Amino acid sequence: MATTKRIGVLTGGGDAPGLNAVIRAVVKAALNQGIECLGIPDSYDGLLEVERPYPLTHKSVTGILRMGGTILGTVNRGDPFKEPVRTSEGERDYAERCMEILRRLELDAVIAIGGDGTLTLSHRFYTMGMPVIGVPKTIDNDIVGTVNTFGFDTAVDFASASIDRLHTTAAAHRRIMIIEVMGRYAGWIALHAGVSGGADVILIPEIPYDVEKVTRTIRARDEFGARFSIVVVAEGAKPIGGTPVVQKAAHGQYAERLGGVGHTLAARLEELTNKEARVAVLGHLQRGGTPTSYDRVLATRFGARAVELAVRGQFGKMVASHPPDIVPVSLSEVVGKTKTVPLEHDLLHTARAIGIAFGD
Numbered sequence: 001m002a003t004t005k006r007i008g009v010l011t012g013g014g015d016a017p018g019l020n021a022v023i024r025a026v027v028k029a030a031l032n033q034g035i036e037c038l039g040i041p042d043s044y045d046g047l048l049e050v051e052r053p054y055p056l057t058h059k060s061v062t063g064i065l066r067m068g069g070t071i072l073g074t075v076n077r078g079d080p081f082k083e084p085v086r087t088s089e090g091e092r093d094y095a096e097r098c099m100e101i102l103r104r105l106e107l108d109a110v111i112a113i114g115g116d117g118t119l120t121l122s123h124r125f126y127t128m129g130m131p132v133i134g135v136p137k138t139i140d141n142d143i144v145g146t147v148n149t150f151g152f153d154t155a156v157d158f159a160s161a162s163i164d165r166l167h168t169t170a171a172a173h174r175r176i177m178i179i180e181v182m183g184r185y186a187g188w189i190a191l192h193a194g195v196s197g198g199a200d201v202i203l204i205p206e207i208p209y210d211v212e213k214v215t216r217t218i219r220a221r222d223e224f225g226a227r228f229s230i231v232v233v234a235e236g237a238k239p240i241g242g243t244p245v246v247q248k249a250a251h252g253q254y255a256e257r258l259g260g261v262g263h264t265l266a267a268r269l270e271e272l273t274n275k276e277a278r279v280a281v282l283g284h285l286q287r288g289g290t291p292t293s294y295d296r297v298l299a300t301r302f303g304a305r306a307v308e309l310a311v312r313g314q315f316g317k318m319v320a321s322h323p324p325d326i327v328p329v330s331l332s333e334v335v336g337k338t339k340t341v342p343l344e345h346d347l348l349h350t351a352r353a354i355g356i357a358f359g360d
Contacts, residue, residue: 012043012118016151017291018299019070024061025303047098109310123331134318142186145329146320150299163197176277180262183234194232205236209359
């Protein structure tokens with residue numbers, strides 16, 4: 001087995017609470033074994049110029065365990081396998097340039113922390129010969145192969161606390177309160193936060209809803225004297241036979257972005273129930289802030305295990321949570337897939353048993 005002397009670490013995609021905890025664990029686990037650690041800024045963009053990666057020391061990661069965001073940044077200028085880049089040495093093929101800088105830096109391993117997009121890029125780089133280990137990151141908890149992803153617990157905790165606060169306003173004004181949470185293709189946040197926060201209706205992408213049935217649930221609550229309703233809706237939820245609500249982006253990589261289902265639903269429910277409906281869109285508030293203790297522990301375990309895999313030369317893998325263990329899973333089994341809420345999931349069954357409606 002070749003000796004591991006130098007490891008690079010990068011973060012990509014949307015930020016999630018716990019990214020810094022992973023970085024910290026990687027650095028500490030590497031340095032404690034005499035392995036040099038380089039921080040690669042701005043995802044794979046950091047491998048476009050040889051001078052951009054920089055040494056990470058014990059001092060570099062002191063105090064970052066509890067911090068949100070990432071000290072390495074997540075900016076990426078585009079798909080490395082589609083777009084050329086202009087460097088100080090002229091226009092170059094992005095992916096080939098990354099591999100060249102990897103060799104010049106004499107990196108024995110790259111630990112890539114990110115969601116589906118970053119893990120997909122990492123798998124493609126692995127097929128080119130990059131010694132890469134993936135660490136799953138997403139508040140949506142929708143990466144296959146792992147039971148949990150760090151950031152999810154923090155997002156659910158924040159959403160649950162927000163629902164608690166909105167309960168009092170809904171009750172005082174006898175309103176319908178709609179809380180829109182993240183969840184493009186998977187409703188994990190909406191389901192967990194909705195159950196935790198005592199929602200009356202939960203709408204998720206996996207179960208297209210009938211607004212008339214949602215209306216009946218709200219009317220039934222009025223009839224037994226509740227006079228208010230809490231509706232938690234994932235941004236990717238859609239009516240039966242319809243499509244998710246999207247908004248045009250003013251700028252950025254994508255022409256359209258999900259969002260707005262809460263306001264669309266509110267207008268329809270006001271029309272059908274003759275009750276006032278208000279909307280709270282939690283948006284990027286779910287991504288920020290201090291990670292929960294659970295996410296700090298999970299992120300730390302992921303980081304330390306990733307270094308262990310790198311030392312053993314087990315590349316092309318992703319660290320995964322299979323409680324009580326952290327195990328390696330092949331990136332080829334992960335990329336291009338989405339872990340959605342199964343219709344037979346126990347928490348769905350529990351929610352229905354206590355009377356939560358899903359509009360189906």
